[in-house]
Amino acid sequence: MAQSDRSTVGSRPVSGSLVPRKDSPGTDIFRNLSGDCIVRSDLGCYLQTTEFLEKGHNIKIQGLHPACLGGDHYVGSRQDPNIYIIKGSSYRVVQDLSTDKGAQVFELHPRCRGGDHYGRVCWTFFIIFQNQGVIRSVKNLRTAEGENNVVLPPEYCKGLYYFGIDHFLTLIKMDEKWGAQFFLYPDMRFDKLDSFYSIHPKVLNFFPGGLTLTKGTSTGGWECIKTLHNDSDSPIIWSDKVTRKVGYAKQKMSSIEHNWSISTEMSIGAGELTKLITQVQFSLRAEYGGRSVCTEQEDWNEAREEEESIQVTLEPQKNLYIWQYCLGIGQKPVLFCRDLQFTKENNPPDRIPLPPVP
Incomplete structure (x- = not known):
């Protein structure tokens, strides 16, 4: 059993616009x-x-x-x-x-x-x-x-x-x-x-919608973080920990606030405003470079690596693929979502795990 190289499957970016x-x-x-x-x-x-x-x-x-x-x-x-x-x-x-x-x-x-x-x-x-x-x-x-x-x-x-x-x-x-x-x-x-x-x-x-024009359109897709193989002729129970990244890649968006002076009387500080702007960008429709998804319930703390214990049964001569959903701005992954999915084929799940914008 071996871990695969990480690969991301997402949708092609579309052109965007400022939101009227x-x-x-x-x-x-x-x-x-x-x-x-x-x-x-x-x-x-x-x-x-x-x-x-x-x-x-x-x-x-x-x-x-x-x-x-x-x-x-x-x-x-x-x-x-x-x-x-x-x-x-x-x-x-x-x-x-x-x-x-x-x-x-x-x-x-x-x-x-x-x-x-x-x-x-x-x-x-x-x-x-x-x-x-x-x-x-x-x-x-x-x-x-x-x-x-x-x-x-x-x-x-x-x-x-x-x-x-x-x-x-x-x-x-x-x-x-x-x-x-x-x-x-x-x-x-x-x-x-x-x-x-x-x-x-x-x-x-x-x-x-301005991030569309300066950073690129929002992207979203499943990243394969682990591949399991059973080359034997008998079922195998696989039990181990999977390492994945969870949270918000704050440093990748920090350049937004370069040369901005944020008033000390504001209730939010540097970094927090960028996070709000990024959340809004993901919620926009595709025509404005967004994904039409709501991300407020995701983990917006600084991105970090976490381990999760997983136990699965692998059928004989079969593979199992473990996927994590990520959102990005342009080509940079920005938000590593908590949702994990499993597939028996090397094809990503066909659903989006985030709720649509009301």
């Missing part, structure tokens, strides 16, 4: 006096970079105040110190997402409700009704003062995120050749492109 705002509630982006801000309400924090999306410098991660969690949309501009958090039929105005400073709450005017995207160009709010192909601009969200409606050309209805930079309406979309790009259109006029930029990898890592 509509499929990632509580994620939004804006530019204000402090720089570019990406809000991840699902992670309870936001990324602030003073050197903008394309630079990736001076990145700081700060926690969201409990009152600022769960917003449908987050809006800001460089002309106004206020940040607008839209939730349902009302909105909250604050000056700091981490402290809830200066909080006020107002009702949205009925004409300002139900938008797919909200942003601000200078002093004007815009609301995009993506399916209707309409962009509505107003001076005031409470009164809908100065309402103006413009048809959004079909080719601009497929943006992932829309936000304002000074007098530019900005949209983020995926380019088949060049990846995630953001495009600037002056005065909300789509007939004149001013400029476009790539998003820096250090910033991409914070977006839902």
